[in-house]
Amino acid sequence: ARLALCALLFAYALAACGGPTPTASTAPYDNVAAPTSAAASSDAIGLGIDQTRLDVCALLPRAEVEAAIGTLVDEPKQSLAIGDEVGCGYLVDQGRGYEVLVYNLDRWELLPQFLDVSPVAGLGDGAYAEKRVGGGVTLYVLLRERAVVSVGVNGADTPQLRQLLSLALAQIAAV
Incomplete structure (x- = not known):
């Protein structure tokens, strides 16, 4: 279980450091207007919340996380931070690992520059999907x-991932 969580965190570190990007099709996300319009970009600028004061594991109630993704096989774990981001990792059966991270607003401008992301419609004030090496996916909102x-x-991007995303967005928007 710990090995799977370490592998998930290593994959995030590679993605954040500009590691190899997948060449798989992003068909579910194609043909969506890019959220980096002038309006979305200017709205992202600002101080935002002080995410360094957040405890994401405490912010997302375990019962609600389990209702979204299934029974956890281990306690939620604080994510390894590469910068100022904060987060929490969750491990469910068969080694499936989920992670919720909260970043500064300035990260929004960097996503399409440093990651192979595709725009996604209908999430927050703009969203991207990143298909990761090994078949993983990350949604940035x-x-x-x-x-x-x-x-x-x-x-894969599943209803469980979307439910966890909805929970995280609701809790963080209320901070």
Whole structure:
């Protein structure tokens, strides 16, 4: 279980450091207007919330996390921070790992520059999807004047991932 969580965190570190990007099709996300319009970009600028004061594991109630993604096989774990982001990792059966991260607003401008992301419609004030090496996916969502929230899984974009994302967005928007 710890090995799977370490592998998930290593994959996030590679993605954040500009590691190899997948060449798989992003068909579910194609043909969506890019959320980096002038309006979305200007809305992302600002101080936002001080995410360094957040305890994401405490912010997302375990019962609600389990209702979204299934029974946890281990306690939620604080994510390894590469910068000022904060987050929490969750491990469910068969080694499926999820992670919720909260970033500064300035991260929004960097996403399309440093990651192979595709725009996604209908999430927050703008959203991107990143297909990761090994078949994982991360969704990055802009909460205008608040933060950039990402939810990732070492698997496909599923209803469980979307439910965890909805929970995270609701809790972080209320901070």
